Structure formats: C-alpha cells, structure tokens
Amino acid sequence: MDPSDPSPFLAGDRPLSGAELWQWRQAAQAAAIATDVNPYEVDWLLQALAGLDRLTLQLGSFRSQEAIALTVSLAELDDLWQRRLRDRQPIQYLAGRTPWREFSLRVSPAVLIPRPDTEEIIDLACALTTEADRIGHWVDLGTGSGAIALGLAQAFPQAQIHAIDCSPEALAIAQQNAVEHGLRDRIQFFHGSWFDPLDALRGQLRGMVSNPPYIPRNLLSTLQPEVVHHEPTLALDGGEDGLDAIRHLMETAPAYLQPGGLWLVELMVGQAIAVTQLLQHTGRYTAIHSHRDLSGNDRFVSARLKMA
Ligand SMILES: C[S@@+](CC[C@H](N)C(=O)[O-])C[C@H]1O[C@@H](n2cnc3c(N)ncnc32)[C@H](O)[C@@H]1O
Numbered sequence: 001m002d003p004s005d006p007s008p009f010l011a012g013d014r015p016l017s018g019a020e021l022w023q024w025r026q027a028a029q030a031a032a033i034a035t036d037v038n039p040y041e042v043d044w045l046l047q048a049l050a051g052l053d054r055l056t057l058q059l060g061s062f063r064s065q066e067a068i069a070l071t072v073s074l075a076e077l078d079d080l081w082q083r084r085l086r087d088r089q090p091i092q093y094l095a096g097r098t099p100w101r102e103f104s105l106r107v108s109p110a111v112l113i114p115r116p117d118t119e120e121i122i123d124l125a126c127a128l129t130t131e132a133d134r135i136g137h138w139v140d141l142g143t144g145s146g147a148i149a150l151g152l153a154q155a156f157p158q159a160q161i162h163a164i165d166c167s168p169e170a171l172a173i174a175q176q177n178a179v180e181h182g183l184r185d186r187i188q189f190f191h192g193s194w195f196d197p198l199d200a201l202r203g204q205l206r207g208m209v210s211n212p213p214y215i216p217r218n219l220l221s222t223l224q225p226e227v228v229h230h231e232p233t234l235a236l237d238g239g240e241d242g243l244d245a246i247r248h249l250m251e252t253a254p255a256y257l258q259p260g261g262l263w264l265v266e267l268m269v270g271q272a273i274a275v276t277q278l279l280q281h282t283g284r285y286t287a288i289h290s291h292r293d294l295s296g297n298d299r300f301v302s303a304r305l306k307m308a
Pocket residue numbers: 111112113114115118141142143144145146147148164165166167170192193194211212213214234235236
C-alpha cells in the first residue's frame with residue numbers, strides 16, 4: 001500500500017461494515033508479508049482498536065457484522081499501519097498496549113515495551129523467597145511501564161512495593177497501569193535515580209528487583225530498528241560494557257537491603273559470569289546464582305545480602 005494513496009476503505013460518516021474491515025485487513029496483511037512484518041500484528045492492532053477478540057479475527061466471523069466499533073477512522077487505522085510498515089514503529093506503541101503476564105499494560109514511546117522474558121523475573125522472585133520474605137518492603141528499580149512492580153504486587157499480596165524511575169513520563173504510565181489494575185494503593189512511585197528516593201527505607205528492604213539498562217553502548221546501533229529508533233535510549237544504554245547500572249545497583253543495595261535481603265536483576269545473554277564475579281568481589285553478598293530463562297540462556301542473577 002502506498003501511504004500517499006487515499007485509502008480505498010474510507011467509510012465516510014457511516015459506520016464501517018465488517019466486510020469493509022475484512023477487505024482492509026486482507027490488504028494490510030499482504031503489505032505486511034511484502035515488507036517482512038508479521039501479518040499477525042494486523043490483528044493485534046484490530047484487537048486494540050476495533051474491540052474484536054483474537055478468535056473472531058482468526059475465524060473472520062466479523063466479516064458479516066453490519067457495523068464495527070472502530071475507535072479511530074479507517075483512514076487513521078491505515079495511517080497507524082503505514083507507520084508500522086514504513087517507520088518500523090513497534091506495534092505495541094501503535095496499539096498503546098501490550099499483554100504482560102495477566103495484565104494488559106498501557107505503553108507509550110516513553111517506556112520500554114515489557115518483554116515476555118521479563119515475566120520470568122516474577123516467578124524467580126517467588127521461587128527464591130519464603131512466605132516471611134514476601135512481607136515488607138520490595139523495590140522495582142527502573143520501573144518503566146510498572147510491569148515488575150505490578151507483578152510483584154500481585155505475587156506478594158502482603159508486601160509494600162516501591163517503584164522508581166528517573167523518567168517522569170515513564171512514571172506517569174506506570175501509575176496509570178497500577179490504577180487500571182487496582183494496584184495503586186499497593187505501590188508507591190518515586191521519581192529519582194535508583195535508590196536515591198528511598199532514604200527513609202535504608203536497611204529495611206526485603207528485596208530489590210530490577211531490569212536495568214544493560215546493552216553495551218556500541219551494540220545499540222545493531223539492535224532492530226523497532227528498538228533502536230523507537231524505544232527510549234535511557235532504558236537500553238548500559239554504558240561501555242553494559243554493566244554501569246548493574247554495578248551501581250550492587251554497590252548501593254547493601255545500604256538499603258535488610259541482612260539476607262534479595263538482590264535480583266535481569267541481564268543480557270553473556271553477562272552472567274561477569275556479574276556473579278563482580279558480586280563476589282564486593283564481599284557483601286552470599287548465595288550468588290545465575291538463572292536461565294525458558295530458552296536456556298543465563299538471563300538473571302540473584303544474591304542475598306550477607307548477615308551483618
Ligand atoms: C530496561 S528498562 C526496564 C523497564 C521495566 N522495568 C521493564 O522491565 O519493562 C530500564 C528502566 O530504567 C530506567 N532508568 C534508567 N536509568 C535510571 C536511573 N538512573 N534511575 C532510575 N531509573 C532509571 C529507564 O527509564 C527505564 O524505565
């Protein structure tokens with residue numbers, strides 16, 4: 001489809017029919033295949049903007065509907081799809097939402113799109129803790145969309161969660177997500193750098209969970225255009241070797257964690273050995289372990305603050 005062509009699917013002021021949407025979807029999927037984009041993403045957009053569920057879309061049963069409740073005009077829908085194909089904007093930003101664990105999370109270009117891999121950090125936090133650990137104060141450092149904070153709030157119903165980010169725009173999205181999922185009173189949001197806003201909680205945290213920026217700076221330009229051109233650099237850039245934020249978190253966490261408190265971070269494939277060695281060199285941690293993701297790659301490292 002040429003974006004400069006007027007859409008042949010404009011329905012004017014009358015409601016769009018299922019047959020018209022079906023025709024648009026066929027053309028959009030063909031254009032996706034031609035430009036190496038997953039044609040399933042068309043349905044992602046339609047689920048968000050046309051209120052159609054996945055099965056209805058897959059079966060094509062909407063085709064016989066007299067009217068489709070599209071929240072934008074067909075021309076606007078087509079424009080969004082052209083932005084996906086032409087500018088490689090991530091479909092999650094265009095749809096404004098992404099599924100993550102059992103949440104449907106609001107996302108914008110101010111936040112990293114929460115990844116399926118990161119869902120596992122919540123299961124890991126559960127596996128590494130006892131009932132007693134799950135009471136008290138937990139932090140999500142670099143909360144972005146709020147994904148980890150929401151996951152922790154749900155998994156640890158008796159804990160108080162604190163979510164920090166240095167991006168006010170990201171915090172606004174995270175707070176909206178907490179409100180939408182009924183978890184606003186379980187999570188306190190703080191604007192600032194890493195542990196800085198948590199002075200009042202020194203020595204009191206039961207656990208720290210973080211998915212910090214960890215991409216080595218010289219690799220940023222090699223990432224997919226969807227990532228490097230559209231996701232916030234602040235969420236990706238881990239400095240020269242990718243470990244700037246992780247080093248900072250292991251150096252500063254001992255002042256904030258309780259003795260025995262959990263330190264748990266996500267990292268990039270290939271960083272686990274360096275991170276476990278750095279943790280050992282601090283002399284402050286015990287039970288230092290790396291953990292694999294579902295694909296079998298070491299993607300997480302956990303440790304416990306040594307007892308005094
Ligand atoms: C990789 S993203 C993770 C976002 C979210 N936790 C997730 O897993 O989808 C890293 C986040 O760290 C935040 N960040 C970067 N530097 C920071 C700093 N100095 N203090 C607090 N947050 C920071 C970024 O704004 C971004 O939201």
